[in-house]
Amino acid sequence: AGWTAPTTAAVQKLRAAGFAHTIMVDAPNWGQDWEGVMRADARSVYDADPTGNLIFSIHMYSVYDTAEKVTDYLNSFVGAGLPLLIGEFGGPADQYGDPDEDTMMATAEKLRLGYLAWSWSGNTDPVLDLVIDFDPARLSPWGERALHGPNGITETSREATVFGGGQGGGDTQAPTAPGTPTASGVTADSATLSWTAATDDVGVTAYDVVRVTGGSETKVASSATTSASVTGLSAGTAYSFAVYARDAAGNRSPRSGTVSVTTSEGGGTPGGVCSVGYRVVGEWPGGFQGEITLHNTGTAAVDGWTLAFTFPDGQTVTTMWGGTAAQNGGAVSVTPASYTSTIAAGGSVTVGFTGGLTGGNGAPTAFTLNGGACTAA
Known part of the structure; x- marks a missing residue:
């Protein structure tokens, strides 16, 4: 937690300032992530970047003293569909207790991850330096290994310090577009989206849900499955959402079709599971x-609600018990009192009121509960 919050804040501050380039996020503890903090919380940091243009970096020294630890750590990011490179490593196992560097390079290349060998210097450490006396033409034994790699790669365009995960015949084929999402469980501040899976020649690792506003997009959720919950929405607001698929190499699919979602007016509970009885008790x-009697016809309790209807003849609510009324013209919105706030599954609550008349006294013809239409009781 001590790493996640400031890291997320730094990324968001850079994006807010207009930085759109790739950000490389280093692990805590001099990049070595001794306690696995970055591994545990990388997803939340990645999802906080609205551009998704972010890569994590791990320094692999003596903390990762076996090939199994190397493979396990790298695979945890690949399996989660998160971008990672080995940001620093080097030195033989017999001197520093590190796993063999050839193993690190071979594992990274197999997983199509990048690595940066330490270090491109000339006189700091005869074991870790890649060159001799700052002369790029005079590679040290470690420089020769990093340049040629465990698989004998000798392309002259490849720098001794860097292996890019896209080299060596990596995956360049993007997944197909996911199916157009459908919405369910829409409340005043959230919705659940589901879609049919995309396909890929290697395999889809994650999906990104974006909010579409005109010609712009904002990532609002990520998921390893074909559904996601979008939260933090505003009540009574229309949204459009779409989905992208990603594979382990970072290839992104075309965008899915869009789905329109309108959140309910309040209460945080889906509407459409109610019936309403309205009657005039007396008139003068x-x-x-x-x-007004509200019946919960659903299978779950309604906890907090907003009832909306419109008077057809200009009636006005003057006093109310069991709830509080707000009125604009003929449109009335009712919120509950503390003792009517919860409507048990199959249960009902009643609110009463006195009203004023200027003409007729016709009954409202339509009611909504939390934005969902109710049937007449």
């Missing part, structure tokens, strides 16, 4: 008394 010149 210029006024009347009414009663």
